Amino acid sequence: MNCEPETFNRSALEVARELIGAELTLNGIGGIVVETEAYDLEDPASHSFRGETPRNRSMFGHSGHAYVYRSYGIHWCLNVVCRPGSAVLIRALEPVWGLAQMQERRGQVEARLLCSGPGRLCQALGIGREHDGLSLFQPPFRLAMPSTISEIAIGPRIGISKAVDMPWRFGLVGSAHLSRRFPSTSTPADAPS
């Protein structure tokens, strides 16, 4: 079944939240999306903020397609394109399919560290420049939206230097595969200072 990619032609904030719990695979290898971040056209932290460039052209392309970029000259990061100039960064997966292949690529066995980070999950799934611009709803990719509602954690995004306070990071509550813990929101009595 194909979820219509038109579903993604909306604000990255909405899509980022709805992607928690979705199934994502590349050549049959992948798992459940447990952590995302939204990047908007009018967002100083977004690659698209200063307009279209050769690198970010995919962010202005078809919704439901991939925007893959090189991070710190070392890693690859995968985004799902929403409406033009906005995208959702996939930050972590719960590994489900192709565990052995992931372990081989990552060179380690701890399941918790296979896909818990944007660079890690791209290495585990074998994502690279050749996947930039491809549809996530057609082979070798597969993306299926969640069938049940999950409890969502919300917090500020990670690793950015602009708009650092915007709560545009979403995660699956209780997941052991998050790249980092979310700040505790409703525990006023635990302030150590």
Next chain:
DNA sequence: TAAAAGATTTCCT
């Protein structure tokens, strides 16, 4: 043509 920044991960102290 040169310089700086960057949506990270890993290893060391």
Next chain:
DNA sequence: GGAAATCTTTTAT
């Protein structure tokens, strides 16, 4: 907790 590794893209001169 802190810093190195590593290189592409973008911006400034």
